[in-house]
Amino acid sequence: MLEHFAANGPSVPLAAEPIFHVGPLAVTNSMLFGVIxxxxxxxxxxxxxxxxxxxxKSKFSFAIESLVEFLLNIAVENFSxxxxxxxxxxxxxxxxxxILFANLSGLIPGVxxxxxxxxxxxxxxxxxxxxxxxxxxxxxxxTIVTVQFxxxxxxxxxxxxxxxxxxxxxxxxxxxxxxxxxxGEFIRILTLSMRLFGVIYxxxxxxxxxxxxxxxxxxxxxxxxxxMEVFFSVIQAYLFVMLTTVYLSIATAHNSDSPEHEDYxxxxxxxxxxxxxxxx
Amino acid sequence: MQQIDPSLIKGLTIAIGAIGPALGVGLxxxxxxxxxxxxxxxxxxxxxxxxxxxxLVDAVLAFVLLIVFTTS
Numbered sequence: 001m002l003e004h005f006a007a008n009g010p011s012v013p014l015a016a017e018p019i020f021h022v023g024p025l026a027v028t029n030s031m032l033f034g035v036i037x038x039x040x041x042x043x044x045x046x047x048x049x050x051x052x053x054x055x056x057k058s059k060f061s062f063a064i065e066s067l068v069e070f071l072l073n074i075a076v077e078n079f080s081x082x083x084x085x086x087x088x089x090x091x092x093x094x095x096x097x098x099i100l101f102a103n104l105s106g107l108i109p110g111v112x113x114x115x116x117x118x119x120x121x122x123x124x125x126x127x128x129x130x131x132x133x134x135x136x137x138x139x140x141x142x143t144i145v146t147v148q149f150x151x152x153x154x155x156x157x158x159x160x161x162x163x164x165x166x167x168x169x170x171x172x173x174x175x176x177x178x179x180x181x182x183x184g185e186f187i188r189i190l191t192l193s194m195r196l197f198g199v200i201y202x203x204x205x206x207x208x209x210x211x212x213x214x215x216x217x218x219x220x221x222x223x224x225x226x227x228m229e230v231f232f233s234v235i236q237a238y239l240f241v242m243l244t245t246v247y248l249s250i251a252t253a254h255n256s257d258s259p260e261h262e263d264y265x266x267x268x269x270x271x272x273x274x275x276x277x278x279x280x
Numbered sequence: 281m282q283q284i285d286p287s288l289i290k291g292l293t294i295a296i297g298a299i300g301p302a303l304g305v306g307l308x309x310x311x312x313x314x315x316x317x318x319x320x321x322x323x324x325x326x327x328x329x330x331x332x333x334x335x336l337v338d339a340v341l342a343f344v345l346l347i348v349f350t351t352s
Contacts (some may be wrong), residue, residue, distance in 0.1 A: 014350050195339040202345040209349065235335040242332055 006150040012112070013207050016132040017123040019116055033111070034129035037102050045097070048057040073094055074242065078249045088248055093148060096241040103200050103233030107226060112204070130236075131201045133193065138190035144185060145246050151251035163251065165223070192243065199236050290348050297344030304337035 048064035056062040071092050075085035093212035105111060106128030115122040129135045151160045161169075165178035207225055214221035312330035316323050 168317075194343070195336075198342040198346050199335075199339055201340040202349070205349040206345060233340070235331055235338075237334055239335040 029127040030132035033126040041097050067245045100237040133197045136193040136197040140189045147247045147251050154252040293348050301341040308333045
């Protein structure tokens with residue numbers, strides 16, 4: 001069976017294929033579907049925001065509100081102050097919903113099977129955004145650059161560098177550890193992008209391969225894999241947001257000997273408390 | 281030297297590559313169940329942490345599948 005794939009190559013090519021050109025820029029199918037996914041997420045949130053009322057009437061907007069609250073709880077648990085959690089919440093919601101929708105969009109029937117005739121042959125018209133390494137790399141770079149930006153804004157450049165090199169940067173061990181930490185930031189970009197891409201792309205290929213091996217019973221054989229892919233899509237979106245939250249909260253944290261929890265008390269409903277407060 | 285069948289190598293890649301993630305997921309599940317058994321009130325927190333770790337470990341298997349399916 002595997003010889004068959006060795007002969008034919010992968011059923012889903014590693015790189016996204018261009019479907020048309022705008023000047024020198026090739027627009028690939030994953031870019032096209034990424035834009036469509038983004039617009040869809042926007043539209044869903046706009047509709048939910050319009051319908052949102054104090055006493056929930058529409059089930060749809062209530063579901064979206066529950067999603068936002070779920071992410072808010074994650075943020076409040078991780079950030080030291082509630083104010084900071086609210087500040088970073090929009091980024092987290094955007095990342096979670098967009099990645100989730102992009103992951104799930106690859107499982108819609110028709111995506112990848114509807115082809116377009118181009119000069120280079122038949123090319124799938126749509127392809128999930130996160131099955132393209134360029135897409136996930138862009139998301140990872142966006143995340144890490146945002147983390148760096150907020151870290152510098154919060155602590156200043158010197159304070160931010162102290163996170164890496166401590167107070168005595170010319171101590172050789174501190175310098176060495178600091179350099180490794182700086183390299184770790186680049187490794188974070190790599191791991192964030194490769195994890196999301198690897199899981200979703202491998203799932204896509206796995207569906208194709210299982211379907212081809214099963215032949216006429218592809219519909220039965222792919223169902224468990226399909227459900228597993230839904231599970232992985234949610235887990236990967238959650239993981240991405242979780243890691244973003246952790247990176248942000250570590251990078252924007254002040255030194256532990258100067259706790260600044262005054263603004264936390266104003267908003268506290270005593271229902272959700274950050275874990276750090278309990279420890280102190 | 282004799283030519284090796286590429287499908288054998290592919291099978292071995294999946295087989296050997298699955299050992300690590302399988303052990304990892306097993307250990308995560310075992311300790312999650314253990315800690316829930318000890319302290320059932322923290323079930324939600326333990327399960328969410330366990331899912332995060334399972335996601336991190338599963339990425340390794342995903343890389344293996346990625347390499348197997350994309351090389352010919």
